[in-house]
Amino acid sequence: MRGQVLPEAALVCNFPRGLMEHREVQTFFHEFGHLVHDILGGDQEWVEFSGVATEWDFVEAPSQMLEEWVWDAEVLASFATDESGTPIPADLVARMREADAFGRALLVRMQLGHARVSYHLHMDRPADIAAASDHWYEVSSPVGKLEGTHSYAAFGHLTEYGSCYYTYQWSLVIARDLLTGFAGLMDPASATRYRREILEPGGRRDAADLVEAFLGRPFTVDAYREFLGEPSS
Structure with missing residues (x-):
């Protein structure tokens, strides 16, 4: 937003120097999702609703959703290379996705x-x-x-989470559904709408309302079922 003053934030990580394994890149994207949410949602009137201060059932959804970008061959080709600078092959990414779905x-x-x-x-x-x-x-x-x-x-x-660890799986249900609202992972219009409806409000609106505003409907478990390999009804 023009003229908006965003809060400062940073990730402090202990990744190895040099090349990173794919799982480490996935972890980075996950934590980066929290960071972006905290920054873009940080300009609230009340600190209680600032940044990632949403319901526990939702707080992991934006970060889990961002993990999908590290499983896309086109996205990975833009930065994932070996020592010689050769981008990761698309067929390798396809096999990685297949292996990830197994079990x-x-x-x-x-x-x-x-x-x-x-x-x-x-x-x-x-x-x-x-x-x-x-x-x-x-x-x-x-x-x-x-x-x-x-x-x-x-x-x-x-x-850290006390009795609420279940929220990781419940947030994943929402994260998989949020992905259905994107015309493509690199689609600017979808990203802008996601920023406006999901990230920028922080916690000043109920998470169910945020999701419905972005998707145009209440969230469902259909995308999560497909993610698990169960055909949708």
Whole structure:
């Protein structure tokens, strides 16, 4: 917006120098999504609604949505090169996307295990935290945890998100639906509308209203189902 004074912000990361692995680039785009949201949504009258101060169910959606750009061959070709400066081949990106989709439902079940552990440790307050964590992982995913590893101790989001880790998966539902509002990942008109309707309001409007303003309808789970490999009805 012309004349708008945007707040200053920065990402502090510990990525390696030189070449980065694709997963590291994906992480950078994710965190950059938070940064852009914080900057563009930071010009609010009240600090409580500034930047990423939206509902927990929504706060990860813009950053998860931006991850899609690192799976697009055209986008990657604009900056992703090897030591000689050769852009990443489109056929390699296609194979990467196929590999990423393999076992995706299993990964979601693991995420639901994290969500259950997050919720039940805070709500049930079990005397044996390790046993309770192992139980919820066991009933959530066929991938078992090694006994005696105290997996909860490595679950950093327990102290950051408390009982709300489920929001990562719920935000992904919204993120997949937001992508349907783009005519193309590099379409300027779609990006401008997304900035105006989703990012710039910060938290001064309910997230459901932001999404409906951008999509022209309430959000649905259809895009998320397709993401998991389930045909839409």
